[in-house]
Amino acid sequence: MLGKILWQGVTSRHLTAIWSISSRSKHKLPDLPYDFNALEPYISAEIMKIHYEKHHATYVSNLNVAEEKLGEAKAKGDISAVIALAPALRFNGGGHINHSIFWQNLGPKSGEEPTDDLKSAIELDFGSIENLKIQLSTASIAVQGSGWGWLGYNRQSGRLQIAVCPNQDPLEATTGLVPLFGIDVWEHAYYLQYKNVRPDYVKAIWNVANWSDIASRFAKAKSG
Amino acid sequence: MSPVSVVTLWLVALCAASEQQQQQQQQRKEDLRAVIQPPYYLITVPAESYILPLLPYDYDQLEPQIEKSTVRAHYFGHHENYRKKMNSILTLWRLEEPDNSFSKQPILNIFKQLDEVPDKYRLRLKNNAGGFINHAIYWAVMSPNPNGTERFPSASLMKEIEESFENFYQFHLVFTNEAVDLLGSGYVWLVRDHKQEPGKQLSVVITKDQDSPITQDLDPLLVLDVWEHAYYLKHQYRRGSYVDDWWLLVDWQAVDELDQFWKRIRNPAKEEL
Numbered sequence: 001m002l003g004k005i006l007w008q009g010v011t012s013r014h015l016t017a018i019w020s021i022s023s024r025s026k027h028k029l030p031d032l033p034y035d036f037n038a039l040e041p042y043i044s045a046e047i048m049k050i051h052y053e054k055h056h057a058t059y060v061s062n063l064n065v066a067e068e069k070l071g072e073a074k075a076k077g078d079i080s081a082v083i084a085l086a087p088a089l090r091f092n093g094g095g096h097i098n099h100s101i102f103w104q105n106l107g108p109k110s111g112e113e114p115t116d117d118l119k120s121a122i123e124l125d126f127g128s129i130e131n132l133k134i135q136l137s138t139a140s141i142a143v144q145g146s147g148w149g150w151l152g153y154n155r156q157s158g159r160l161q162i163a164v165c166p167n168q169d170p171l172e173a174t175t176g177l178v179p180l181f182g183i184d185v186w187e188h189a190y191y192l193q194y195k196n197v198r199p200d201y202v203k204a205i206w207n208v209a210n211w212s213d214i215a216s217r218f219a220k221a222k223s224g
Numbered sequence: 225m226s227p228v229s230v231v232t233l234w235l236v237a238l239c240a241a242s243e244q245q246q247q248q249q250q251q252r253k254e255d256l257r258a259v260i261q262p263p264y265y266l267i268t269v270p271a272e273s274y275i276l277p278l279l280p281y282d283y284d285q286l287e288p289q290i291e292k293s294t295v296r297a298h299y300f301g302h303h304e305n306y307r308k309k310m311n312s313i314l315t316l317w318r319l320e321e322p323d324n325s326f327s328k329q330p331i332l333n334i335f336k337q338l339d340e341v342p343d344k345y346r347l348r349l350k351n352n353a354g355g356f357i358n359h360a361i362y363w364a365v366m367s368p369n370p371n372g373t374e375r376f377p378s379a380s381l382m383k384e385i386e387e388s389f390e391n392f393y394q395f396h397l398v399f400t401n402e403a404v405d406l407l408g409s410g411y412v413w414l415v416r417d418h419k420q421e422p423g424k425q426l427s428v429v430i431t432k433d434q435d436s437p438i439t440q441d442l443d444p445l446l447v448l449d450v451w452e453h454a455y456y457l458k459h460q461y462r463r464g465s466y467v468d469d470w471w472l473l474v475d476w477q478a479v480d481e482l483d484q485f486w487k488r489i490r491n492p493a494k495e496e497l
Contacts, residue, residue: 054461091407144351145409145433145451167408187409187452188461196301196453 026064029057030100038108042204044193052103055188059095059168066092094168098148098182105181107210117222118215125160132160136183137202139164146186149202151214152177153221160218178221181214257367262481263360267332268489273311274331276304277360280478285368289469294457299363302453306355306434313349317342331357332489335438354434358411362449365482367475377476381483388426396471399428403450403467406430413437414446416483418490443486445479 032052037045066088073081114122114129126132132151139162140149147166154161154177163175171179183205190201263277279299284292310331318327326333326340335353338346369375377385382392389395395414403412410432416425419441426445429437437444448470455466 050460058461087407147408187456191453191456192460195297195457196305 026067027060027096029060030103032103034108039106039208042109042207043106043190043201047188047190047192050192051099051184051189056095056099059092059099062088063092063096090170091168094170094173097170098168098179098184101179102182102184104213105210106205106208107213109207110210112211114211114215116215118211118218121160121218133206136162136181137199137206140183140185140202141199143185149183149185150177150179151181152179153218155221155224158222178217178224180217180221181209257478262364262478262485264357264364264482264485267335267357267360268330270328270330273315274307274356276307277363279363281366281368285370286366286473287370289369289372289473290366291458294455297457298359298449298453302451303356303359303363306352306359310349310352310356313345313352317345317349332438335436336441338439350439351434354436354439357438358434358436358447358449361444361447361482362411365446365475365478366470366473367478369472372472375472375474375476378480381476381480384423384426387423395428399448400464400467400471402428402430403448404464406432406450409433409451410435412448412450413442413444414479415442415444416486417442418486443483443490445483446474 029052032048035045036048036052039048066085070082070085070089073085113119119129122129122132126135136149136151143149143164143166145166147164147169148171150163150165150171152161152163152171152175153159156176160180161177163171163177165171165174171177171182183202185198185202190198194201194204257280260278260280263279266274266277276299279295283295283299286295314327314331318324321327321342326337331353334341334349335357338350341349376382376392385392385395389398399412399414406412410430413429413431415427415429415437417427418425429442431437448467450463450467455463459466459469
């Protein structure tokens with residue numbers, strides 16, 4: 001988006017938008033809890049750097065632009081314009097939400113496995129941790145095009161559930177499930193390292209799943 | 225002889241030599257395309273199991289615009305995967321319904337009538353046959369351009385483009401913007417809608433994932449794959465620079481051939497016996 005603005009030539013309209021964004025400090029890239037190389041060899045530093053600094057950053061900046069336009073459209077009472085912004089909000093807002101969860105979901109390989117409440121819930125709903133891994137992996141690998149595989153918490157049933165979402169559709173807004181662990185299967189998440197072999201990437205990512213983060217999301221979802 | 229005339233003669237000789245070399249290269253390219261069918265040809269042929277179509281160029285010949293590692297991963301990884309899955313779905317279907325002659329028709333016919341495919345196979349066949357066919361067309365409308373010369377449509381296609389888009393630049397801009405703005409995975413197409421009146425048949429459309437305008441009864445003339453796998457190794461997040469590179473590879477003669485291909489299918493010439 002920013003590249004496109006520069007390419008078309010910065011107009012006063014763009015300058016106003018940029019000034020408004022900076023003066024109202026909207027969404028920002030969250031801090032990454034570890035260095036780019038922390039997830040090696042499962043996810044390369046090169047991928048982490050581009051994924052965070054370019055892809056996630058672009059969702060953030062485009063979300064800010066979309067929200068700015070939303071404000072303008074609402075101020076003018078332009079319902080049509082509000083509706084027309086929905087895809088951009090969903091895509092970039094979802095992208096920001098999803099990736100913010102993703103960086104927390106991952107961490108340097110710790111060898112930890114789920115314990116206590118989360119372990120019991122997984123065994124109840126999937127039979128075993130191994131089975132959860134198989135089911136979520138299968139679902140993630142099978143995503144057509146770009147999207148995410150999710151382990152989610154169903155507040156109505158109090159059960160764990162697997163879901164997939166296309167593009168950057170956010171899990172909770174789309175399905176009502178509370179996101180616990182997401183696997184980004186957009187090609188940008190793995191291509192530089194795994195090329196077309198998505199199954200290898202999905203298998204590898206389990207090594208860097210941050211179970212304490214997943215457990216704390218589970219605890220929060222259950223109590224909330 | 226004066227030094228100036230020696231240099232002039234030398235320059236003239238050099239130009240003649242490079243022109244001859246260019247003609248030879250053009251001839252070689254034409255020979256290859258004359259000898260092998262375009263990659264999409266095999267979709268009109270019935271088969272127990274479809275092969276990967278031959279590319280009309282070597283894996284490194286789309287350089288510098290698309291490098292060898294991307295061509296190989298794209299062709300042997302992605303295109304091949306769609307082929308394998310499409311074939312296994314066809315096999316399962318045919319085993320289950322051995323008397324269903326529709327299931328044995330060329331994949332293009334099946335693809336154009338997906339409603340006739342059993343529910344349990346339809347979505348997977350749509351995705352994988354779509355992937356198989358879309359990539360065949362993608363490869364077909366590109367050709368090597370190592371010197372990066374700007375290429376333009378043939379006179380008749382240019383005229384049609386000008387009728388639908390004001391001018392070539394506008395078409396180029398619309399197509400490029402659609403490619404850069406497409407959210408997620410998909411394709412950008414120049415299609416002909418045979419149901420419209422002449423002069424109003426061309427338009428730019430987008431499809432997501434492996435969806436195809438063929439299922440909408442539109443004839444694709446040009447396609448750009450904007451799935452990340454098409455450009456990530458070289459360009460990473462910079463889809464725009466991939467699109468700029470791709471324009472240099474578009475082979476407008478191949479586009480015309482593809483146009484004729486659909487026309488022949490819609491109006492098969494009656495054979496005089």
